[in-house]
Amino acid sequence: MEIRTAFHKKLREIQDDVLAMGSMVEKAISHSIEALKKRDLDMAHQIIADDLEINKKRFDIEEKCIQLIATQQPMASDLRIIICVLNMISELERIGDYAEGTAKVVVIIGDEPPLKPLIDLPRMAEKTVDMLQRSLDAFLNRDAEAARQIAGEDDEVDNLYDQVFRELLTFMAEDPRTITRATRLIWIAHNLERSADRVTNICERVVFVVTGKMEEIGASKY
């Protein structure tokens, strides 16, 4: 016979809320790059507006966590889950902000001609979204090994950032008229690189939930 059913139900709801917030953020990242590729200003404005929803979701989840701590005195793994959630939603909210930042750059770029075909930036975005999705799965499945593995893949994003940076530097060096456009693209690459770093933090928290120990998983190059 299960006891504390009300508590467990609330705990499951909180975890479902985190997954929902994760989906909102994944969509924001994907759409921000799509808006860049297609010069879709409507899509960019939508991402900026939707970021308010992401922020609200974060505060809703935080409120639920605080109430659960106050009323149910969670212990051991239940406590670690709630603490993990509090940290994760903070990371997700920041990733959402990065996507919003990218969308704002898209608005600024407007209908300027593209500097070059976009290859590496979409790759960075895909990889980051993939890592984020899988890190939330790892949280759901309490899979510390998967979390460590995903955190290690941050190197791929860092390497792509390196590539983008060097390529744009070359553009700027060869033709100063490209500096403004190149700088904006570097900024977007930076947003994606920081997003992947935040996913690494999420992975560290998943390991904490499973093992009860805070492990730093490989410092980022940047």
Place this chain on the structure above:
Amino acid sequence: MSVNVLSNNKTTHLNKVKLKTERVNLYYGTFQALRNITLDIPEHAITAVIGPSGCGKSSFLRLFNRMNDLITGAKVGGHVKIDGISIYENNIDVVELRKRVGMVFQKPNPFPMSVFENVAFGPRRHGRNNRSELEDIVERSLRQAALWDEVEDKLEQSALALSGGQQQRLCIARVLAVEPEVILMDEPCSALDPVATLKIEDLMRSLAEDYTIVIVTHNMQQAARVSDMTAFLMMEEDRAGVLAEYGPTSELFTNPKDKRTEDYITGRFG
């Protein structure tokens, strides 16, 4: 062997060992109440004993002052030691033992006498009869029990007129009056309101600097709030109590090593 205790008592498990059980088995007649309990209780710290009803927590506590001797058919196997000396040998003076190891019970049990006489009772029995000496002892004990300010002008009044929380602190003063080394507490707050409970918990923390305290409690939050070390006892299928896990409280309640502990403290089984 002993280490300075940090203010948040994280290293109390490194203190000198005050109480020790070695493979202790306790029987009431043919019924085995405790099986193979081995643990070291550190000095100048609070150790909590938690576990489901009937698992043997109170029986375990009573090992240290041999109160189980008063139960017909009770038999103890293995060793129970205080400062390295086994207390179940034939040459042990049980009266002297119960002076060194005091006990506070769930329901406050003041004697039907004045506040003063309650506290003076023990020292009198142990030969202190000088009035002025007794007055000093009573004041010291009531101050240590954080009760003096509330009763200093009521010492001749009946102890039964005190509130529940005050009566329990009086019982603690009674224990302190005979200068024990160990204080055993069997669910000392379960009959008290929340404010009285927190006052007793504060008192326990201050007493832990000078005494060794072992508390049985079915209130896990209290064990988490107040203790340095926690022992989790549970019942096996034959209803014998075993030690499932023992460790620093902060670790046991955030990252228990045994699944049975995890299930119990998260309420997944009772």
